[in-house]
Amino acid sequence: MKYWLMKSEPEAFSIDDLKRKRTEAWDGVRNYQARNFMRDSMRPGDQVFFYHSNCAEPGIVGIAEVASAAYPDPSQFDAKSKYFDPTSKREEPRWMLVDVKFVKKLKRTITLDELKGHETLDEMLLLRKGNRLSVMPVAATEWRYILTLE
């Protein structure tokens, strides 16, 4: 089993939204590296840190689980969607996604600022300068360590 971190802007889709809906198709990823992680490496049952980005208190707010294999992101074919990609063909979809299932909310937000203060997490992808990936792997050691911070 692998571990991941997925970012979402809480104004667009928050951990509370996921809790209410139980499962969500993680659509709208339009970055090749992030897509490749979902398409090639994610498996049902993998665990996910749910991260709130671009907000007052960025940080890890909950845990989710990969709930499907990768399949084509339907929004790429929807002309009314802001994720519409006119260059993607149905016979050869460019963008893939997975379903993500709610597991739990953390008792508190483990903030980005706090994560930066732990030497153990120095190598964490999330904390690398300039990293803007919305889907990224988390090392098992990092996963376990972060859970002890809750």
Add this chain to the structure above:
DNA sequence: GCCAACGTTGGC
């Protein structure tokens, strides 16, 4: 709202 740090696009 600002802007650094990207990734993508397209002219050449």
Add this chain to the structure above:
DNA sequence: GCCAACGTTGGC
């Protein structure tokens, strides 16, 4: 294949 221009992400 280079690289300038442009668009996006996301912390602050």
